[in-house]
Amino acid sequence: MNPLLDRRRFLGQTLTGLGGIALTHLLAQDQASATPVRPLINPANPNAPRSPHHPARAKRVLMIFCSGAVSQIDTFDYKPALIQHHGKPMPGAEGLVTFQGEQGNLNRSPWEFRPYGQCGKMISDLVPHLGAHADEMCFIHSLTGKTNTHGPGENFMATGFTLDGFPSMGAWTNYALGSENDNLPAYVAIPDPRGAPQSAGNFWGSGFLPAAFQGTDFNANTPLRNLQRPPVFSQPTDHATRQFIATLNRHQMERLPGDNELAARLSSYELAARMQLSVPETADISSEPAHILKMYGADQGGNPVKDLKAAYARNCILARRLVEKGVRFVQLFNGAYQTGGEGVSNWDGHKTLQEQYVKHGEVMDQPTAALLADLKQRGLLEDTLVVWCTEFGRMPTFQKGASGRDHNPKGFTAWMAGAGVKRGSSYGATDEFGYQAAVDTATVYDFHATILHLLGLDHERLSFYHNGIERRLTDVHGHVIQGLLA
């Protein structure tokens, strides 16, 4: 269906009342801006590469998502006023009630901050390895969300909607641009060694987009399902079976020549055969040299935290290998809702933030920093956009009667690095305590619009018709944040 034709058809109608109004206005709009763009998908190869809307700065995205809501106060959003006001009520917020209840007093971060790099960015001692890359990073401190609950918050960051049922950002990207590698999935999600994030499959789901665009989830510890030849069949039998299937399929096509869907089926089996070879090869990190393993911390172990760090580090190495092979969208997760509950296996530090974050920092910091360094030394930061984010931030106060911070969607931090972003810079700011965005407030929609923009996509035009609406990643919102662009 040609969307432009649909629009004209709509305009051509003689609706009275509501529908008939503002014809000229709509026409004007048509010419001026957002004509929806639905990519033309070749059913025989839905992941064939497609052109962006405008020249792209980034060819692919590596999204690092920290589940559980990382505290901006204890990582990247330095607030000296918190030191002065430590232990005092937050002015103007008496009796403030947030997600879990009443707020106690302002609490400075238990970690010291120090300047890093030429830009002198103040970063906490919780993440010193990441600090070392401050000159590569472009911070955004003024992000705001729409919900203070994890599930909807993760949905929002993943899909642009707090509700279930919408396509993930990676699915949109895959739908728009296809793949540059025929032998690997176009979109890979790498769940944390501890398990899936709270929104689980929504994070890499395709929602109402065709399933061809959904993410494929596997990590360095759990290989992609159904990739291995079933042991009950020998290699020659396996090979012969493929050929036999192709023989029967081709024979059948002779009876029904020229059917696209049947042709597509044949090519999908050929692709599958190639993936069967190339995915294990890419996922096998045993060929990585010792210095690389050491750099990521993948050689560590001996206690639960170090074991976990090594497992996450292996996922980071896998992420690099996928980026290297041209996978369009890689999602790397840190933190899960698998075991232990609140704050134990993720960044949800409500009650005992310090003890919990010491572990999370140890696990996340060095491997993630090594991933950045590795991408850089291989020249991959030139055309790869790295995005680090979380579902929302945390309060500058401690919860009443606890030593941790409650949820706070009013001002939180993310950073980007690599293709097309302003290196060694910070955009936007929260107020003096790090509570609410105060300067250059940005929304998650803006954040998404900017990522699409760097991929060469116009977030207002990339659309898919579903249930009566031209759906977009950014709904009806979002502006590209120019201040993040190099």
Add this chain to the structure above:
Amino acid sequence: MNAQRLQTFLTAACAVALSTSPATQAAEPSLDFVKDVRPILQKHCFKCHGEKEQKHRLRLDSTTGILRGGESGESLLTPGKPGESYLVKRITSQDEKEVMPPDGAKLSTGEVAVLQAWIQSGAALPDMAAARESLKFKTDHWSFQPVQRPAVPAFPDSQARNGIDAFVLQKLREKSLSLSPPADRATLIRRLYLVMHGMPPTLQETAAFQNDSHPEAWSRMVDRVLASPRYGERWARHWMDVVRYADTNGFETNRQRTTAWHYRDWVIHSLNEDKPYDQFIREQIAGDALEAEEATGFLTAGPYDIVKSPDNNLTAMQRQDELADMVNTTGTAFLGLTMGCARCHNHKFDPILARDYYAMQAVFAGVSYGERALKKKPDPATGQQVTALHSQLAAAEARLEGLRQIASRHPVTAALRPPVNARLNEETFPAEDALSVRFTCLATTGAEPCLDELEIYNEAGVNIAPAGKAHATGTFQGNPIHRLEHINDGKTGNSHSWISNTSGSGQIQIDLPAKTRIQRIHWSRDREGVFQDRLAVNYRIEASPAPEKWHTIASSDQRQPYQGAQDPAAFVVHLPDLEAAEARKLLDESASLKSRIATLTKGENAWLPGFSQPGPTHRLYRGEPAQPREVIAPDALSVIGTLGLGVNEPEQQRRLALANWIASPQNPLTARVIANRLWHYIFGTGLVDTPGDFGANGGRPTHPELLDWMAGELVTHGWSVKHLQRLILLSDTFQQASTPRPDMAVLDSDARFLWRFPPRRLEAEAIRDSMLAVSGALDLKMGGPGFYLMDVVEENVMHYFPKEKYTPAEYRRMVYLFRIRAAQDGVFGSFDCPDGGSIISRRSRSNTPLQALNLFNSSFSVQQAGLLAERLQAEAGPDPAAQTRLAFQLCYARLPDVFEDARSRDFIQLHGSHAFARALYNTSEFLFVF
């Protein structure tokens, strides 16, 4: 306007602003729109809202434009009430994002005053009657026009088997296309079973048809297929896509709904018994009133977020999302309309107003999520017992009613107002001046009194309490959700309420900023209807026009005593001793009878909605709960008709009325939408290719006459779905071959005009069911709790992991799968299998390497191929040729040709029948319907 005239206006405007007395209004000079008002609008507004441009679809240069308003759905003018008029609010707003005009000079005080005065005097516009007539809500959009039953085009008998063929042939002829010859019998029987049952025919079914030389062989087989229970299982799965059914809550906790299957079973059963479609609709919306309570699982089948936060606005938004889910699903499933688009503004493409959306929301406002006990369908013996108990109960209740009447004669007068309730109490009185209002609680149902809001309405119907200052004799300390300032903060619900610090009593006073004429007070314990405790049952409301001049304006004395659930025996104290004793005995007896009836009739729990009388529904400006506008009565779509209900209509009545309206033969959408859905599931694409959107943004019917003819056929045959399906299946259109014809494909590549039967890949469920059916493992057990393809780890939030090993417990048809939101089965999730996250009227048909990997390598495929191989061995013996023949019959409902036969035998000889079975499961012919 000359200076003197302006002066007069300003004086008048000031008088209006200062006084609310009607007497002063009479003294106003008459204001003329064209002379006095239009020039102001022209100067400030026409640039963006005039002839050339209409930002947000608003134009102010015509009477029609002003009366219609912009896309916000707000009416610009409230005649006589300038303060409430949206136009005035926008030009006087202090919010720089709101104030109009956005750039350039704002309106001067004088100009604002003129507009206010004009509105105060009635806001007369030129040619209003004609403009109103032209604005009468109507549409020319095809789907909103009454269904016209067109005459069937005339064709010689040999060409058009039935009405369906006649319309299809006519269109083909118009497009220079033609029908294909009939498909062969093997293709036909396999097509019929895959489309109607989602599984291939058994050997016996194939043989029976192949050997049936009767001229009615096909029609007899169609009848058998429609009568089979497999039919309901297949078509229920389609419906479950549309109604976003799944067995978990979704969102982060994603807890299991272990009893949601009652609704799924109801759907299967209803389809199998060919329940008339109008009844099918009615029961899903209001089955609790129609002896079909399981059907109401429809309302709450969607995702539900159980995590609530103390932030009222977020929680209110969650509730709005829940109601939106019900409105959207109802709109899409039955009407093919995208109602959700009108949640924040009037629909941009379809004739659906924001107020229509909220009218439909009001229908569902009393629906809540959860489980409840089903009524048990008693066996005959129990049934008799229940009947006997009921008649004893009726006798006891009759006598009790008599005693209540004796008690009520006691001291009480006849015309008492209803008792207080926790949700909302309205006190009306003749308008009077007040400077302060106080509410004194003298007794509660227990503990300290709690009020979530005290609203004081002026004559204009505006709640002025928020502008006042609240005092209390004492406020409960220590819980931030209970505070003095919550009494007039405009936020309702327990988490924004005031509680006194003394048990059973307390007083709250609101001092208004100035003496105001008031005429109504609303107060409530919990507007959200969750809490009923701490309710003030004995109270007095007083007003004072000057400091400390109190007099009572309302009190519980004018109300019937509160009996609540707490004390049904309250009336007994008003009876003489003898009657009192009898009453107590009868009350005990009645309670015991009710409990025995409940025990006998209470069935198991089911995930079904709860229903309670809701508070008022407001239109929400921009869909924001914090911006409620006028109260909206429950209703249907205004462009089609009205339900004529009041704002306080009983909850069940609302749903019943909407259900009847949707299920009416006069509704232009209902029959067309279902006829098209049936076509869609049979041919792969609907006559309208957007089965969930019959609006302006959706597709146009390729065969409008055929669609209307089918809609009419459905209604005149008692809304029988099977009747319509039978017509389609008996047509030549359905029975034609699917072979591509290049000369046709050039003109109509997708075969939208049906020059062939369009082949397509089967859905996930049909593939899995077919594999099980062919291997012989399929367990045809119907109904009951679903089976799992995921292992579950239960914590505060649920974790689901695809199973790697399968046992016979998982060999049931996939419609009985326990479907988990946001988690996809490891094998079939890649086949566009919806997870119930949103309404799916049309599935994608992706084709991916992951599908190939899953079918080729998964333990499920390997296991089922093994079972099929065993079956081939057992039923055909070791001979590869016999195995080949049997396998082809099972998988493709046909025998192999010479080429296939030779290749297959060779393959079996070299690699064995397990590998052979694995191969067949992966062939296009197995995965497609042709």
